[in-house]
Amino acid sequence: MLVLDCGLPMRRFLAFMLLVAAGLYPNGCDRAKNQARVEDSPQTQQMITALRAAYAAFNRGDIDAALAPFDAQIECSEPPEFGGGTYHGRDGVKQYLTQSRSAWLEGSSEPEQLIAVGSECASLYFVHARFRPKGSDSWQHVRLADVYTVRDGKALQMLAFTDRQAALRWARDER
DSSP states (O other): OOOOOSHHHHHHHHHHHHHBSOOBOOTTOOGGGOOSSOOOOHHHHHHHHHHHHHHHHHHTTOHHHHTTTEEEEEEEEEOGGGTOEEEEHHHHHHHHHHHHHTTEEEEEEEEEEEEEETTTTEEEEEEEEEEEETTOSOOEEEEEEEEEEEETTEEEEEEEESOHHHHHHHHHHHO
């Protein structure tokens, strides 16, 4: 069981980072292509690079740069364990990320592993968030999964999961 005592803004950030699991979903994706491998296409590699850069930008507090891989109509949803909620558009996600990052005194959210589920249909990042909330001397460690749906080189949807196996099941079943 995941127990966090880090306040709602931090829970929202962690939910956002879960949502950042990559679901590379171009037009024409179908279930017949479901395979646990990463496509080596230039588009896939560009999105992987863009999402890794987004995590790095978030870690250094550059929220505008963290938004770069997201479509203008992005929809981000956090799990109930983090307070629940859905954020629409770049402005909504920017507000959410800013609020979430402001809860940290220091820390980082690092993608540990990329898992593609289906040929460019869905991907997810296993993420390790390590942070010290403001007003605390204690470090928190959380392992999450972020799932993305991507089309035309931009993330359209991000879903955060506190349970990595649930994220894998969702990515396989929904794609």
